[in-house]
Amino acid sequence: MKETQSIKTHSKPQQSPERISGSEAIVRCLIEEGVKILYGYPGGAIMPVYDELYKYQNKIHHVLTRHEQGATHAAQGFARISGEVGVAMATSGPGATNLITGIADAQIDSTPMVCITGQVTSHLLGSDAFQETDIVGISTPVTKWNHQVTKASEIPEVIAKAFYIAKSGRPGPVLIDITKDAQFEELDFNYKKCTGIRSYNPVPKIDETVVKVAADLINKAKKPMIVWGQGVILGEAEEELKAVIEKAGIPSAWTILGASAIPTSHPLNIGMVGMHGNYAPNVLTNECDVLIAIGMRFDDRVTGNLNTYAKQAKIIHFEIDSAEIDKNVKTDVAVLGDAKSSLKTLLPLLNVNSHEAWHQKFKELYNVEYEKVIKKDLYPTKKGLTMGEVLKEINTQTKGEAAIVSDVGQHQMIACRYAEFNQTKSNITSGGLGTMGFGLPAAIGAKMAKPEREVISISGDGGYQMTIQELGTIFQQKTAVKVVVLNNDFLGMVRQWQQLFFDKRYASTEMTNPDFVAIAKGYYLNARRVSKREELADAVAEMVASKEPYFLEVCVEKEDNVFPMIPSGATVSDIRLE
Amino acid sequence: MKKDIKPFLVSIYTENNIGLLNRISAIFQRRHINIESLNTSKSEIEGVSRFTLVVNITEDQMKKIIGQLERQVEVIKAYYHTDDETIYQISAMFKIKSNLLFEERQIQNIIKESNSRIVTVNKVFFVLEKSGRKEEIDLLYRELSAFGIMQFVRSGRIAVTKNEMKISTMLEAFQH
Numbered sequence: 001m002k003e004t005q006s007i008k009t010h011s012k013p014q015q016s017p018e019r020i021s022g023s024e025a026i027v028r029c030l031i032e033e034g035v036k037i038l039y040g041y042p043g044g045a046i047m048p049v050y051d052e053l054y055k056y057q058n059k060i061h062h063v064l065t066r067h068e069q070g071a072t073h074a075a076q077g078f079a080r081i082s083g084e085v086g087v088a089m090a091t092s093g094p095g096a097t098n099l100i101t102g103i104a105d106a107q108i109d110s111t112p113m114v115c116i117t118g119q120v121t122s123h124l125l126g127s128d129a130f131q132e133t134d135i136v137g138i139s140t141p142v143t144k145w146n147h148q149v150t151k152a153s154e155i156p157e158v159i160a161k162a163f164y165i166a167k168s169g170r171p172g173p174v175l176i177d178i179t180k181d182a183q184f185e186e187l188d189f190n191y192k193k194c195t196g197i198r199s200y201n202p203v204p205k206i207d208e209t210v211v212k213v214a215a216d217l218i219n220k221a222k223k224p225m226i227v228w229g230q231g232v233i234l235g236e237a238e239e240e241l242k243a244v245i246e247k248a249g250i251p252s253a254w255t256i257l258g259a260s261a262i263p264t265s266h267p268l269n270i271g272m273v274g275m276h277g278n279y280a281p282n283v284l285t286n287e288c289d290v291l292i293a294i295g296m297r298f299d300d301r302v303t304g305n306l307n308t309y310a311k312q313a314k315i316i317h318f319e320i321d322s323a324e325i326d327k328n329v330k331t332d333v334a335v336l337g338d339a340k341s342s343l344k345t346l347l348p349l350l351n352v353n354s355h356e357a358w359h360q361k362f363k364e365l366y367n368v369e370y371e372k373v374i375k376k377d378l379y380p381t382k383k384g385l386t387m388g389e390v391l392k393e394i395n396t397q398t399k400g401e402a403a404i405v406s407d408v409g410q411h412q413m414i415a416c417r418y419a420e421f422n423q424t425k426s427n428i429t430s431g432g433l434g435t436m437g438f439g440l441p442a443a444i445g446a447k448m449a450k451p452e453r454e455v456i457s458i459s460g461d462g463g464y465q466m467t468i469q470e471l472g473t474i475f476q477q478k479t480a481v482k483v484v485v486l487n488n489d490f491l492g493m494v495r496q497w498q499q500l501f502f503d504k505r506y507a508s509t510e511m512t513n514p515d516f517v518a519i520a521k522g523y524y525l526n527a528r529r530v531s532k533r534e535e536l537a538d539a540v541a542e543m544v545a546s547k548e549p550y551f552l553e554v555c556v557e558k559e560d561n562v563f564p565m566i567p568s569g570a571t572v573s574d575i576r577l578e
Numbered sequence: 579m580k581k582d583i584k585p586f587l588v589s590i591y592t593e594n595n596i597g598l599l600n601r602i603s604a605i606f607q608r609r610h611i612n613i614e615s616l617n618t619s620k621s622e623i624e625g626v627s628r629f630t631l632v633v634n635i636t637e638d639q640m641k642k643i644i645g646q647l648e649r650q651v652e653v654i655k656a657y658y659h660t661d662d663e664t665i666y667q668i669s670a671m672f673k674i675k676s677n678l679l680f681e682e683r684q685i686q687n688i689i690k691e692s693n694s695r696i697v698t699v700n701k702v703f704f705v706l707e708k709s710g711r712k713e714e715i716d717l718l719y720r721e722l723s724a725f726g727i728m729q730f731v732r733s734g735r736i737a738v739t740k741n742e743m744k745i746s747t748m749l750e751a752f753q754h
């Protein structure tokens with residue numbers, strides 16, 4: 001009774017309820033929510049649901065990954081490229097615990113995801129039964145919401161809430177744990193979508209007077225700078241952001257998860273902020289007079305030392321999640337609300353401006369970075385291949401239309417720095433958690449969500465081997481994802497730190513690697529290895545032209561470093577170019 | 579920084595769901611903050627639970643934690659207050675050997691002066707209950723421990739605020 005008072009549901013003409021099993025209800029709920037693809041792995045406590053998935057296979061496609069972690073990353077990739085909720089399913093015990101890395105990743109990167117786990121029969125709860133684990137307890141700190149269902153009659157309402165919570169406001173992962181007896185039990189099925197929960201206010205109402213204060217500050221600014229984050233993409237505010245930037249003529253930088261919201265080639269797009277971001281926006285963070293943060297959370301990888309971060313500037317923070325206001329950086333003006341409506345309200349209040357002298361500063365610093373870093377990365381004169389020139393070749397041949405799914409490490413920083421994007425939702429990477437092994441399964445999910453798009457997975461030799469078994473999923477599903485491994489036979493980013501901060505003591509970072517091409521061929525994938533510059537363009541062309549999945553290993557220089565770099569704890573303006 | 583640390587009373591209005599205690603305590607645990615006292619009960623609104631807890635932290639930390647608490651889907655509203663903004667009480671029980679009640683006249687004086695209440699007496703022991711501020715209970719504890727305490731237990735702090743908390747209005751607004 002209490003539950004029905006505390007949530008609002010979408011009113012549909014009342015249908016007479018059908019008597020069905022809990023497991024059928026789970027599948028029917030997913031179908032009602034528009035789920036066409038889900039990722040998972042069967043096992044004892046979830047078998048009744050898999051039996052229903054078999055019966056409903058014409059309406060909903062279950063993708064068998066090779067590990068439950070792969071299922072969560074695939075669901076994340078699906079969500080990140082489409083904006084829809086990704087769905088992952090697993091059995092109890094180890095099946096459920098294997099989801100945790102992906103759930104934690106989705107939590108810190110605000111990815112909408114619903115995970116459904118089977119659980120032992122309710123009378124066995126707490127008895128240390130076979131494959132029993134307290135997944136609700138384990139997942140609590142890394143979920144937006146979680147819930148255990150022990151009665152079939154609760155299933156429709158709980159799943160409706162799960163989808164609503166995962167997608168609304170600042171999105172995040174939700175886990176629903178369903179006991180096996182609840183899957184077998186029957187219920188009167190009648191699905192109503194959830195449209196509101198009384199204790200939950202996902203989108204704060206915009207206070208127009210605050211927006212006016214923000215607009216005044218921006219209009220008076222001589223050296224304004226925007227840093228936007230993923231909030232712009234999640235809030236589908238790309239057009240609104242572009243309009244604001246263009247009208248007020250503000251140089252605009254992005255966080256790693258904000259990449260691709262505005263095309264790379266846009267003249268006001270000044271690059272990435274943060275540890276391996278671009279030189280100009282990092283240095284000028286400490287010179288701007290007004291810093292406008294939009295849908296970003298001042299992560300420590302963005303700010304460096306907080307005590308010396310943008311102290312000269314007035315800070316305006318556009319943000320949907322009130323807990324982010326003043327969390328890391330004290331703001332002068334906080335505009336609560338979703339990015340789309342906030343920027344829409346802001347736009348008419350802004351004066352037309354161009355800030356030409358201020359722009360010139362960014363250009364000058366870009367030239368410094370170009371001479372010291374970019375030229376060497378993209379047009380190397382030394383013998384070994386660089387990661388940067390691989391990205392350049394991919395840009396050229398995909399014309400910036402590809403979605404780039406990167407893993408974690410040096411190649412990720414290079415990919416995010418150099419990939420060119422014409423479309424939004426095209427940079428899929430593990431930002432907050434830094435989950436090695438994310439890339440390959442996430443690319444599978446992305447390609448399945450948007451089969452019409454070119455999806456290129458770029459991994460290093462380390463992270464690739466953390467989820468390499470998902471090549472089996474690619475083969476079985478015939479997912480035409482393109483898999484690039486930039487192989488330097490090292491855990492490159494850790495090695496770079498060992499070189500710079502641990503006197504080159506390369507503890508456990510050198511990798512003796514297998515024959516990656518043979519492994520890919522073992523999964524019956526087209527595969528090729530390149531180690532010479534003159535072969536690179538041809539290999540990338542062959543990969544891009546392929547209608548089937550394709551594996552490309554590029555053997556790159558072993559001990560290259562990623563620059564620029566803000567050493568941890570240093571100030572953004574102390575960014576090193578070499 | 580150390581000197582800015584003070585006790586805050588946190589009142590959290592929530593839905594009454596399994597697992598919420600875990601979710602709330604995890605927010606403190608993750609930040610390495612000890613919960614000094616904790617009480618959960620129903621509130622003045624039907625179906626709404628109220629958590630009352632005390633933590634010793636800085637006000638800056640406190641504000642951020644309120645934000646994190648309110649982020650939780652099933653938290654309706656969270657507030658923090660300093661001691662002088664609330665009326666608060668804690669309750670304690672002392673189990674003491676019955677013979678002391680008759681042999682040690684001092685004990686009877688202590689009971690009278692402390693405004694504590696005898697809940698039950700039998701041949702073996704009697705139970706004393708005292709509600710009040712922590713200092714009063716600490717004082718009573720010190721006085722009685724001279725004679726020997728068989729068992730002692732103290733509740734978490736409970737408090738009402740001097741100012742209004744507009745939970746009902748918030749919940750009514752949801753219905754429309």
